Amino acid sequence: MSVDTKMWGKETFWGLGFEYDPQWLFTPEQKRIQSDLIEAACTSMRANAIESDKQYLFPRKNFETLAKLGLLGLFVPKELGGLGQNHTAAVMVVETIARYACPSTAMCLTMHYGAVASLLLRHHHNDFIKDILCRLDKETLVGTLSYSDPETGGHFWYPISSGAEKVDGGWKVRKKAAWTTSAGFADWYVIQTTSPDFNGDYANLSCFVVTDKEVIARPGGWDGMGLRGNQSGTLEVDNITIAQDRLVGPVGDGARSNDETVDPFFLALSSACWNGISLGMIDMAKAHVTKKKHADVGMRVCDYPTIQDYFGEAIMDTSTSRSLDYFMAQTLDKLTNNCDWSIHDDIQTLPRSTVLHWLWMVKFSAAKNVANVSDKMLHACGGSAFKEGLGMARLLRDAKAGWVMGPSNEILRQFVGKSSLLGFDSLDYWNKSINTRALNNETKKMSKEEKIQFAEQLLSEARA
Ligand SMILES: Cc1cc2nc3c(=O)[nH]c(=O)nc-3n(C[C@H](O)[C@H](O)[C@H](O)COP(=O)(O)OP(=O)(O)OC[C@H]3O[C@@H](n4cnc5c(N)ncnc54)[C@H](O)[C@@H]3O)c2cc1C
Numbered sequence: 422m423s424v425d426t427k428m429w430g431k432e433t434f435w436g437l438g439f440e441y442d443p444q445w446l447f448t449p450e451q452k453r454i455q456s457d458l459i460e461a462a463c464t465s466m467r468a469n470a471i472e473s474d475k476q477y478l479f480p481r482k483n484f485e486t487l488a489k490l491g492l493l494g495l496f497v498p499k500e501l502g503g504l505g506q507n508h509t510a511a512v513m514v515v516e517t518i519a520r521y522a523c524p525s526t527a528m529c530l531t532m533h534y535g536a537v538a539s540l541l542l543r544h545h546h547n548d549f550i551k552d553i554l555c556r557l558d559k560e561t562l563v564g565t566l567s568y569s570d571p572e573t574g575g576h577f578w579y580p581i582s583s584g585a586e587k588v589d590g591g592w593k594v595r596k597k598a599a600w601t602t603s604a605g606f607a608d609w610y611v612i613q614t615t616s617p618d619f620n621g622d623y624a625n626l627s628c629f630v631v632t633d634k635e636v637i638a639r640p641g642g643w644d645g646m647g648l649r650g651n652q653s654g655t656l657e658v659d660n661i662t663i664a665q666d667r668l669v670g671p672v673g674d675g676a677r678s679n680d681e682t683v684d685p686f687f688l689a690l691s692s693a694c695w696n697g698i699s700l701g702m703i704d705m706a707k708a709h710v711t712k713k714k715h716a717d718v719g720m721r722v723c724d725y726p727t728i729q730d731y732f733g734e735a736i737m738d739t740s741t742s743r744s745l746d747y748f749m750a751q752t753l754d755k756l757t758n759n760c761d762w763s764i765h766d767d768i769q770t771l772p773r774s775t776v777l778h779w780l781w782m783v784k785f786s787a788a789k790n791v792a793n794v795s796d797k798m799l800h801a802c803g804g805s806a807f808k809e810g811l812g813m814a815r816l817l818r819d820a821k822a823g824w825v826m827g828p829s830n831e832i833l834r835q836f837v838g839k840s841s842l843l844g845f846d847s848l849d850y851w852n853k854s855i856n857t858r859a860l861n862n863e864t865k866k867m868s869k870e871e872k873i874q875f876a877e878q879l880l881s882e883a884r885a
Contacts, residue, residue: 424438424440425438426786427440430460430463431603432597432833434704434828435708436704436705436707437700437703438702443747446509447510451506454490454510455517455529455838458518458521459517459824462522463521463833466486466521466523466532467522468547469482469483469522469810470483470524470526470528471815472523473526473649473650474649477643477644478649480523480525480526482564482615483522484526484530485561487518487526487814488559488561490500490529491502492504492514492558493533493561493562494537494554495510495511496510496534497557498762498763502557502558502559503558507750507759507760508757509747509751511534511686511689512690512692512746513693515527515690516696516697516700517742518697519694520697520700520704520874521693524531524648524698524701524816525648525649525651527693529563529602529603529650529652530690531686531687531690531694532602533565533603533607534686535682535686536566536610536688537557538682538685539566539628539669539678539683540554540564540611540630540668540669541682542678542764543674543765545761547653547666548666549666549667550630550669552783553609560608561608563608564608564611565601565604565609565610566602566610566683566687567596567610567611568683569598569610570582570598570599571597571598574827575825576827576850578626578851579850579852581623582596583595583596583597583613583615584615584619585615585617586617587617587716588662590664590665591662591663591667592663592668593660593662594612594629594631594662594667595814596612596658597656598657599655600653601638601654603651603652604640604653604656604689605652606640606652607630607639608633608698609630609631610632610633610636611629611669611683612628612629612631613628613678614627615627618673622851622853623702624853625673625730626674626675626676626679627669627672628670630669631663631667632781635661636657637658638655640654642654643824646818646821647815647817647820647821647822649818651822652704677774680710680774680777681765681771681773684777684782685753688783689746689749689780690749691784691826692746692783693746693787694823695742695787695788695790696739696743696790696791698791698816698823699742699787699794699795699820700793701741702798702799702813702816702817702820703732703735703736703798705798705813705816706732706798706801707723707732709802709805710722710801710802713802713805721823722801722803731800735794735797735798738793742783742787745773745786749776753773756772756773756776757772776843778837778840781836782837785830785833785834785837788823789823789824791823792823792824793822796817799814820867836848837872843885
């Protein structure tokens with residue numbers, strides 16, 4: 422098979438070559454971006470990743486490199502100063518960074534892209550938003566998403582501790598977030614709260630954009646076992662008053678924004694990060710097993726069929742996971758006229774939302790695969806990989822975030838299983854529908870006296 426040789430500086434790359442990359446999916450422009458990224462990884466970004474991991478450093482230096490390449494505005498339309506690229510390019514960029522450079526940078530960029538997408542969805546009539554979008558690369562403006570609430574764990578669509586009200590000239594907003602990637606290091610934040618006209622319905626959500634000066638973060642507090650540069654600390658917005666144009670889209674647009682941008686981008690791109698880590702583990706393991714020799718039998722570790730089988734399975738499983746991610750990225754490209762943001766001038770145009778459940782499967786597969794592949798590649802390299810020096814221990818720790826990051830794989834498995842059996846309404850994100858089966862089953866167990874007591878309690882609650 423004739424494919425280009427993958428280079429690492431002046432040398433041939435020491436991991437898997439392009440023969441196991443789906444290069445045919447990319448345009449010449451996308452291949453140029455990929456090649457620039459591999460070059461930047463070799464020159465500085467990979468070394469910065471090691472520093473970030475050792476010292477819990479936010480990867481600002483890597484973001485400066487990405488901004489120089491124009492990648493903070495990768496899919497921002499050209500008329501707003503971006504590269505006008507599509508979903509396929511975004512998946513490729515995040516995967517390439519996680520694989521060759523730095524998984525923490527890849528995850529911070531994932532959250533940045535999710536935040537950029539949520540702004541692009543509603544930028545059409547908002548000059549404040551357009552101004553941020555125009556300056557992303559010129560000023561290295563890093564954005565992020567602050568959603569997860571301390572009271573509701575991984576149910577990040579349920580912001581109990583947050584709210585907003587209409588005041589003269591704008592909004593008064595409060596937010597408490599348990600986790601926010603890049604907290605205290607980002608320049609702008611998209612936050613979700615209940616809507617200013619909230620009346621107890623948690624499906625009524627709104628999004629706001631706030632700046633670094635308007636948030637309270639505690640960056641020194643981050644101590645994750647992996648993705649240490651990711652800095653996913655707590656965040657607070659303490660009843661600040663912000664102008665009218667900080668509202669992203671109309672009041673009550675939160676659920677639409679989640680389903681059309683935040684979730685699709687997070688799911689496709691975090692999966693690209695997990696696939697990139699899987700590939701990074703395979704690359705590192707290849708470099709080790711092809712060098713290490715056993716003098717007694719005169720063989721290298723890679724000469725054992727057992728080890729070859731580990732690689733065969735890891736590459737095939739990772740290719741399956743990557744294929745699903747790229748398939749969905751191409752599907753999103755098709756659905757949106759190649760990531761054309763002008764289609765959303767009509768507020769009801771929400772094509773990505775129609776395939777959200779397919780993106781749940783993408784994230785589940787990639788997070789499950791990276792847990793397995795990182796484990797197996799460690800096994801293939803033996804005790805040497807258990808030590809920090811080889812670099813695989815760092816990636817193994819990074820990989821652990823895949824399964825637990827919201828929506829966690831337990832939640833996704835449940836969403837797909839339940840919706841396939843009982844329909845999408847049964848998912849009941851905002852805990853609104855009554856499970857009459859369970860209710861009837863429990864009351865059936867009550868004695869006559871218990872039923873009377875229960876009924877009286879309900880009556881007094883209803884009349885209160
Ligand atoms: C590295 C990292 C970066 C992050 N960055 C961000 C960010 O930028 N922005 C942001 O908003 N959040 C972020 N998060 C938070 C993330 O999205 C989740 O909110 C968080 O991981 C949930 O952790 P928890 O301890 O509250 O889990 P819990 O929600 O308490 O979950 C505990 C266990 O219960 C399971 N579980 C929970 N609910 C259900 C259910 N309905 N059905 C079945 N099982 C369930 C979980 O799967 C898990 O096994 C980040 C998390 C990590 C690890």
